[in-house]
Amino acid sequence: xxxxxxxxxxxxxxxxxxxxxxxxxxxxxxxxxxxxxxxxxxxxxxxxxxxxxxxxxxxxxxxxxxxxxxxxxxxxxxxxxxxxxxxxxxxxxxxxxxxxxxxxxxxxxxxxxxxxxxxxxxxxxxxxxxxxxxxxxxxxxxxxxxxxxxxxxxxxxxxxxxxxxxxxxxxxxxxxxxxxxxxxxxxxxxxxxxxxxxxxxxxxxxxxxxxxxxxxxxxxxxxxxxxxxxxxxxxxxxxxxxxxxxxxxxxxxxxxxxxxxxxxxxxxxxxxxxxxxxxxxxxxxxxxxxxxxxxxxxxxxxxxxxxxxxxxxxxxxxxxxxxxxxxxxxxxxxxxxxxxxxxxxxxxxxxxxxxxxxxxxxxxxxxxxxxxxxxxxxxxxxxxxxxxxxxxxxxxxx
Amino acid sequence: xxxxxxxxxxxxxxxxxxxxxxxxxxxxxxxxxxxxxxxxxxxxxxxxxxxxxxxxxxxxxxxxxxxxxxxxxxxxxxxxxxxxxxxxxxxxxxxxxxxxxxxxxxxxxxxxxxxxxxxxxxx
Numbered sequence: 070x071x072x073x074x075x076x077x078x079x080x081x082x083x084x085x086x087x088x089x090x091x092x093x094x095x096x097x098x099x100x101x102x103x104x105x106x107x108x109x110x111x112x113x114x115x116x117x118x119x120x121x122x123x124x125x126x127x128x129x130x131x132x133x134x135x136x137x138x139x140x141x142x143x144x145x146x147x148x149x150x151x152x153x154x155x156x157x158x159x160x161x162x163x164x165x166x167x168x169x170x171x172x173x174x175x176x177x178x179x180x181x182x183x184x185x186x187x188x189x190x191x192x193x194x195x196x197x198x199x200x201x202x203x204x205x206x207x208x209x210x211x212x213x214x215x216x217x218x219x220x221x222x223x224x225x226x227x228x229x230x231x232x233x234x235x236x237x238x239x240x241x242x243x244x245x246x247x248x249x250x251x252x253x254x255x256x257x258x259x260x261x262x263x264x265x266x267x268x269x270x271x272x273x274x275x276x277x278x279x280x281x282x283x284x285x286x287x288x289x290x291x292x293x294x295x296x297x298x299x300x301x302x303x304x305x306x307x308x309x310x311x312x313x314x315x316x317x318x319x320x321x322x323x324x325x326x327x328x329x330x331x332x333x334x335x336x337x338x339x340x341x342x343x344x345x346x347x348x349x350x351x352x353x354x355x356x357x358x359x360x361x362x363x364x365x366x367x368x369x370x371x372x373x374x375x376x377x378x379x380x381x382x383x384x385x386x387x388x389x390x391x392x393x394x395x396x397x398x399x400x401x402x403x404x405x406x407x408x409x410x411x412x413x414x415x416x417x418x419x420x421x422x423x424x425x426x427x428x429x430x431x432x433x434x435x436x437x438x439x440x441x442x443x444x445x446x447x448x449x450x451x452x453x454x455x456x457x458x459x460x461x462x463x464x465x466x467x
Numbered sequence: 468x469x470x471x472x473x474x475x476x477x478x479x480x481x482x483x484x485x486x487x488x489x490x491x492x493x494x495x496x497x498x499x500x501x502x503x504x505x506x507x508x509x510x511x512x513x514x515x516x517x518x519x520x521x522x523x524x525x526x527x528x529x530x531x532x533x534x535x536x537x538x539x540x541x542x543x544x545x546x547x548x549x550x551x552x553x554x555x556x557x558x559x560x561x562x563x564x565x566x567x568x569x570x571x572x573x574x575x576x577x578x579x580x581x582x583x584x585x586x587x588x589x590x
Contacts, residue, residue, distance in 0.1 A: 181533070371500055374475075374525035382478050391501060391525070414499035415523075448483050448529060450505045450521035451498065 072384040073430045077362060078220045078248060078421040079388055084273035085186050090317035091275065092137060094310040102307050103296070112309045112433050118317025119392025123280055124264035126254040126319035135281045139249040139429070140268035142187075142292065143281035144214075146303070147243045147264050148175040150289035151212045152184055155241070159209030160184045165197045165226075166406040169245055173402070176214075189215070194355040195224035203234045213242045217265075221390050221403040221419060222354030223363030225249065232261025241287060244410045247271055247279075251322040252360050253330070263287050267420035269311070273424075278311035312404045325424075333362040333422040336431050340364050340420060343435040347442055353407060353417065362423065366408055368416040370452055371445040376418055379441045385434055390417035412455065469526060470560035476530035481537050486519045490587065495572045504567060504576040506535065508575045510584050514537045515547055520576075525578025531573035534558050544581050550574050581582040 072467045076080075094115060102116055120131045137143040150164065164176050166188045176186045185270025187205040189197050197215055206213075213235050218225045228244050233240035233445030243264035246255050250265075251272025257265055264287065268279035283302075322329075344350055349369035366452055368376065372391030380387055390401030391414065400414035408419075421435070446452040469477070486492075486507035496503040502524035507518035518536035521530050533544055539547045552570040556562045562570055 130560060370523065372524050374529075375529060378474075378477060378526040382474075410499075414502045447519060448480060450494075450503055450522045451523050455498070 070384045071386055072169070072386065072435060073218070073263070075385060075422060075430075075434065076220050076386045077422040077423040078271075079184075079420060081273045081423055082269045082425070083275055084318060084321055086321060087274055087314045087317045091310040091314040094188045094313050098309070102309060110328075112307075114124040114427070115309060115313050115316075118308055118455070119319075120314045122316035123319045124282075125321050126255075127250060127267065127282055128258050129265075129282045130285065132300070133257075133282050135283060135303050136254070136307065136315070137279045137303060138277055138308065139161060140245070140266050140271075140279045141168075143279050144169065144171040144245055144265040145175050145270075146281055146289070147266060148172065148179060148212065148214060149292060151241055151243070151287075152179050152182075153210040153290040154288045156184075159207075159211045161187070161189045161207055161211065162208040163189060163202060163205050163210060163213045163215075163240075165189045165191060165215050166402045167191050167195055167219050167222075167224075168214065169220070169247070172214055172245055173319060175422065185209070185306045189201055191224075191406055192409050194358075195219055195222045195353075195403070196355060196358070197226050197231070199227055199230040199234055203238070206234070206238050208242050210238070213240050215242075215244055215261075216248075217244045217246040217255070218253070218360050219403060220248040221401055221417075222365050222407065223248075223359035225253065225360065228262065232285050235263075236261055248360065251318075251326070251329075253364055254326065254351065257282055264289075269315035272318050272322040277308055277313040285427050295453070297409050308362045315396070326425040329424050330361045332424060333426060336426055336428065337362055337364055337422050339428075340422070340431050340434060343431075344420075344438060350442075351409075352405065352411075353409065360421075362420070362421050364421070365419045368418060368442060369413060370416070370449045370455075371442065372415045373417050375445055376416070376441060379445060380437065383437050383441070385437055388419040388421075390419065391415045398441035468511075468563055469507075469530070470562075473527060473562065474482050474534040474559075475532040476559065477526040480520075480529055481531040482519045482540075483521070483531065485521060487515070488517075489580075491580040491582070491584030492575040493581070493583055495576035495579060496528075498523055501525065502572055504528065504572050505574055506532070506576040506580045508539065508580045508584060510544065513544050513562040515542050515544065524569065524572075525566070527562055527569040527583070528572065531555055531562075531570045532576075535573040535577050539577060544584070547579060547585050548578060550577060 098111040102113040250267035372393030498522035519547040520532040
């Protein structure tokens, strides 16, 4: 069966050049980067070379890059590291309501540890109003963290505007750019951020390699204590092949970004145009100001996981923000935050394209999607409307 | 994640649809939570002779609905009342722990349909 991968926001295949770059560090140059003999020295040099390339992708200095094992780790590091380094100055943090779980749950952890967190709402397109961020800043505010682009609704935030506000107020500003780096140009200087999270597997690099950009001069408390790796800021023997892979993927992403965007955007537009022809399908996220490879919808009267499974049975792989797709069994807070009612949030679907997506894939998708919707609506008791939807609260899962 | 049997009942659900002349109808769940099951039964001589369903929900919910309608056909009402979330999950070769609530809804919707039938008989 033909398979069509439309879940690039979850992860991406490894670029063949990235694999080639990584292989010697599994086979020949397997030394510990702290060792003084040749295989260790080669590994150390490879890490520093990868650091240069990784930094270059976001216009940072090499010494401002700390490698981590995942975007989630980098996000934890950013929030906890800044909170604990600056708690004598204040214990107030600002984040948005549409952050990734690795930010939301870390913020909740910090709340339990005595920090106060302000959650900034978003409008119906998922945009944070910079004025709301400015209003939320108080004397005790030590950190603002606003996601750059939402993996669920694709919306790109006005990070540069928020960056100016943070700078004016003297507050450290972090952005989670996992979904955006590799898909749109990301420049830490023009965005005005002090910290930025990004992950290699989002731009055809390996899983298990990510980075936190920390602007020179920003003091951060390590998340992992131990040895002197990463300048003493992140201990643990480095995953050399993965870091090398991230460096290579960063180099390719910088070189090919425009080509990749030019390839996916028209295909994505075609997918959106055709999907919206299906009755009772709503685009979520900003209609224009969104990631170029990202299309997200809510489909009325049917549930997201059922859609995903039936599409997968026909070879199409995608994602959903429905409660049943989540192990937490809760509808996506991002979808709820843009004002989508909980019953509609169950029908959320996300399709993300990549450099391997073809016109034929999109044609097959459009044809199959309408069939799947028709089939599932035939099963649904709501196919004629949301009759009997009086109860607005969910108690069944308690 | 799902057993082959769950996937079979999900991709080829049995007994889908409305039953305009149903003797009992049971609805369980809430679309806000993500699952609603509507079970229709036709009863003759205290036996369920036909059953149909409509479901808004995940793969497990659809598979459970299909299975519950298959299991009940031919059962007496008393036998059908003994169907539980555990027996439904077992009939499907198991469900992931986080999906057990779906089989719960299936059993509850069936029991409500039987109750509806009995209430109608008393009128």
